[in-house]
Amino acid sequence: MFTSPLSASPYEVLGVAPSATDDEIRRAYRGRARHTHPDVGGDAAEFIQVQQAWELLGSAAARAAYDRGAGETSWARRERARRGSRLGAKSFGTAGGWRRELYARMVGEWAGDADVYSSRIVREAPWDQRRLLADALAEEATAAAIDQMGIGFTAWHGIDLGDEVLDHVVLGPTGLYALTSEDFGGPVRFRGGEPIGSGTSGQTPVDDLVRRARAVARAARVRFGGAILILPDDDLGEPAIVLGEARGILVAAVRRSALSIALRQGIPGARPVGGNEVFDVRTRLAAAVRVR
Incomplete structure (x- = not known):
């Protein structure tokens, strides 16, 4: 995921701006995870994408690495x-x-x-x-x-x-x-x-x-x-x-x-x-x- 120029960025998947605070990203992740979870009728592919986005943005170190080196x-x-x-x-x-x-x-x-x-x-x-x-x-x-x-x-x-x-x-x-x-x-x-x-x-x-x-x-x-x-x-x-x-x-x-x-x-x-x-x-x- 996120390897294509056409795919949504992890920020877009979570529905936040690249300038969002860490707390805003965390809240967005929790909301998206609940909404897309297959156990509540969500789409499995979207749920996986949300998890991958969180892996890239969920910690300050991971987010800094993504922002610095994704391209x-x-x-x-x-x-x-x-x-x-x-x-x-x-x-x-x-x-x-x-x-x-x-x-x-x-x-x-x-x-x-x-x-x-x-x-x-x-x-x-x-x-x-x-x-x-x-x-x-x-x-x-x-x-x-x-x-x-x-x-x-x-x-x-x-x-x-x-x-x-x-x-x-x-x-x-x-x-x-x-x-x-x-x-x-x-x-x-x-x-x-x-x-x-x-x-x-x-x-x-x-x-x-x-x-x-x-x-x-x-x-x-x-x-x-x-x-x-x-x-x-x-x-x-x-x-x-x-x-x-x-x-x-x-x-x-x-x-x-x-x-x-x-x-x-x-x-x-x-x-x-x-x-x-x-x-x-x-x-x-x-x-x-x-x-x-």
Whole structure:
């Protein structure tokens, strides 16, 4: 919890301002704990979130550590790691790079000389700006997972489609997949093949993913075996959910930790790519795909 730029801060979970006194935080915790406790009909997930918020703010030392280091231990440190990383697998493009640049530019316009990755600045940023950072982090985490799969896989990140971007394309022994990395700041379920939840706001990421995959397929003259919506582990109830076909492409939602298994084993029912076709598909993609 609290690791996503879109998730509520522990202060927000308890319903207090960051300037609240320790006594105000204690009273707020007790009230929220009573209200969300499952024994009185409360929501178990909310109750757990309240307990986690109290762990971070319940003592003066813990609160000082959170206020001082929340951003440093996640967003700022991960930005430095991203800059210094060297991917080992064959890949093209920079996952999340253009979103990070846009986030930093937009936040810098109002944050001045402040660290745009500090906890305070991230939490103060408007939703659309926090969403840029959340998506950038999600794409980077997906790219790191793909990189660990070895030389049998080739990945393209940040495929430029003009007005749109396809997050990832992955080619491996089990097929050609289009991927999108999402973070809605909380759990989702599915209705009509699209995720719904408090942070989805009527978005249609599955339809967007399939539409972008078809654009790449036309440009490179290739066929995708499947499309995968990748979500944070805490936001998906199962490791993988097959959502069915959309415009002739099989779609699945997958936890990020289960992505390597999904790509190695293939999505059940997805079209495989074998033999000389792998080389041909790789050549066509290399010639047609532009990355940001």
